[in-house]
Amino acid sequence: MAMDPEEVEFLAEKKLVSIIPTFNSNVIHLISGDIGPFRASLPVNVPLWIAVNLKQQQKCKIQPPDWMDVDRLQELKEEEKMSRTFIKMPSEHYMIEAKLLLGCASDDIPRADEIRTVIKDIWDIRMSKIRSSVDVLVKGAGTYAAVDNLTLMEINSIRPLLPHALDQLYRMRKTRKSAGTQSQNSSTFLSMNVNSKNTPSKS
Amino acid sequence: MFCDKAHTLIKELDRNRDILPPYNNDLVNEIGKEITTLIEQNQIDAQTNETRNSEGVSLMPTIRVRHAAIHRNLRCILAYHYNRLNSLRTMRWEFGSILPVEIKVNLSTAESNWFAKYSSTLAKYMRSLGEDGGVNLAVDMKPPKALYIEVRCMVDYGRFELSDGSVLLLKKNSRHYLPRCECEELIRQGVFQHIVN
Amino acid sequence: MHLQSAYMPNYFAIDDILATQERTPCKFIVNVPTLGVKLNPSAEGDDIQVGTTLELPMWLVQQLGRGRQPVVSVDLPQMYKEAYREVLKADPRAVNLHKFGLYFYELGSYAKEFDNQREVNDILIHTFKGRFRKIMDLADNISSDSTAQDSLDVLERRLYTDGHRSRSKLNAWLVESGVPLEAANMVINHRKRKRVDIEDI
Structure with a gap:
């Protein structure tokens, strides 16, 4: 079942991120849980969607997660290049976090532009591997492909193309029942009851 | 060739995948007549003694061909109505409960009635969800970002x-x-x- | 979230109805009285004689070619015969499947029933596997050949459309930072069409 990227983003926004509020407030009770209390200048963890909202209202400063650092990301990029499979990313939703945080708080993140570039490079390398992997899966006798460590956004990128393609392949492999038996789509003349009064009716 | 009209009807839908062309009443009626004619011809042939014609050749193959044509015509007519209805249902979610005039004129009377009933059933269902007059399911198709x-x-x-x-x-x-x-x-x-x- | 299931032929499916309209060569093994002109416009007599060869649509062939007393013996459509199979085996990607046979896979799934050697089955699978990469690249906008889309058959085109739509959404998301609400697709197309109609006057 294919999701819209916005829906994947919606799920990712629940992830906690650290902020430094500029206001004071008691605990706030939300449907999804409690947040706060907020004391100006003291770091506190909140879901990503709240962090973005507060930042846009200039009520906080965002603290980038540890992995959002140019050198660390360069290392990851080299690892990903070397590896035949997919490396484990430091965040389940690295692409979404990057987009949201760099989008609203690039002033709070050192070397934001470089970070954007490296993350995009990593994304491109992984997407390219996914495509080769998918092609091998469709072509080959293999019945599975290793997709460990893929994030949801990456997995969603091959939907619905891959599942639909595999369904069509399945249809082709399925052999029809042998000629002489009835098909489901139409009735053969020989099976039609012309004289229904001869057959007892079933209720 | 049998079922040519039925083929035309389906091709009409194929060419217009996401819009609804005017309901083709004439073609549907003509196909209906073809079905009736075929049924009558088959009934006559089936009642002939031992289903052999005057030269002693079996009429069974003939009957089978006509029978296949009857079912084919039926299938095309049913598919025509079914696919149009599906389109119409999607329109309720895309356009809302009031359709633009250019679309309304293309519907048959039965389709218009169906749309009105579907709209009202949907509205009744939405009103019944939760408290406070219900939930409008046609909003928030994407996760909202701001109030x-x-x-x-x-x-x-x-x-x-x-x-x-x-x-x-x-x-x-x-x-x-x-x-x-x-x-x-x-x-x-x-x-x-x-x-x- | 859209519950899109893959295409499966069913009674109401337009593509299945159109695919079964495609013709295949048959030879009559019994006489068929009266229908001479109906089935064969250039026929001389009223009846169809044993031994007549005609191209009949698949929906009719399915009723006449099967069962305990078939009326016709069924041959394969041209595009599944040996010469064409060799072309496909050589390089599936180079073939313009749209010209080759618009309903290549759909018709093939019906035609293979009348193929005792299972060669049709194999060629369908082989062709599909060979061309999949092409479809995927097209959908992902990687391919630089803008006319490649025209060489796909109906089944491939459907896969391409689904994949392309999903990829476009992803690309749009990657580019923007907000989530704009949009007019429903049907409404946009309707408006475009209306504008064109008015300009025609």
């Missing part, structure tokens, strides 16, 4: 009343900052355009 949004009006719509009673005059190209839930239906209808920085 208020900025919109630009694309046509001269005229007066628009908000839920708090205040009235806006919507002229072409005017911009407004409004609660998201009030705008959603007009955005779907193309009256408003959502402005994003």
Whole structure:
């Protein structure tokens, strides 16, 4: 079942991120849980969607997660290049976090532009591997492909193309029942009851 | 060749995948006549003694061909109506409960009636969900990001009343900052355009 | 979230109805009285004689070619015969499947029933596997050949459309930072069509 990227983003926004509020407030009770209390200048963890909202209202400063650092990301990029499979990313939703945080708080993140570039490079390398992997899966006798460590956004990128393609392949492999038996789509003349009064009716 | 008309009917749908062409009453009736004729011919042939014609050749193959044609015609007619209805149902979710005039004229009477009934069943269902008059399922198709949004009006719509009673005059190209839930239906209808920085 | 299931032929499916309209060569093994002109416009007599060869649509062939007393013996459509199979085996990607056979896979799934050697089955699978990469690249906008889309058959085109739509959404998301609401697709297309109609006057 294919999701819209916005829906994947919606799920990712629940992830906690650290902020430094500029206001004071008691605990706030939300449907999804409690947040706060907020004391100006003291770091506190909140879901990503709240962090973005507060930042846009200039009520906080965002603290980038540890992995959002140019050198660390360069290392990851080299690892990903070397590896035949997919490396484990430091965040389940690295692409979404990057987009949201760099989008609203690039002033709070050192070397934001470089970070954007490296993350995009990593994304491109992984997407390219996914495509080769998918092609091998469709072509080959293999019945599975290793997709460990893929994030949801990456997995969603091959939907619905891959599942639909595999369904069509399945249809082709399925052999029809042998000629002489009835098909489901139409009735053969020989099976039609012309004289229904001869057959007892079933209720 | 048998079922040529039925083929034309289906091709009409194939060419117009996401719009609804006018209901082809004439073609449907002609196909209906072809079915009746085939049935009559088969009944005559089937009642002949031992289903052999005057030269002693079995009429069974003939009967089978006609029978296949009858079912083929039936299938095409049913598929025609079914696919149109499916399109119509999708339209309720895309256009809302009032269809543009250009689409309404293409519907048969039965289809118009069906649409009205579907709309009202849907409305009744939505009203019954939760408390407070129900939930409008046709809004929030994508996860909303903010409570208020900025919109630009694309046509001269005229007066628009908000839920708090205040009235806006919507002229072409005017911009407004409004609660998201009030705008959603007009955005779907193309009256408003959502402005994003 | 859209519950899109893959295409499966069913009674109401337009593509299945059109696919079964495609013709295949048959030879009559019994006489068929009266229908001479109906089935064969250039026929001389009223009846169809044993031994007549005609191209009949698949929906009719399915009723006449099967069962305990078949009326016709069924041959394969041209595009599944040996010469064409060799072309496909050589390089599936180079073939313009749209010209080759618009309903290549759909018709093939019906035609293979009348193929005792299972060669049709194999060629369908082989061709599909060979061309999949092409479809995927097209959908992902990687391919630089804008006319490649025209060489796909109906089944491939459907896969391409689904994949392309999903990829476009992803690309749009990657580019923007907000989530603009949009007019429903049907409404946009309707408006475009209306504009064109008015300009025609």
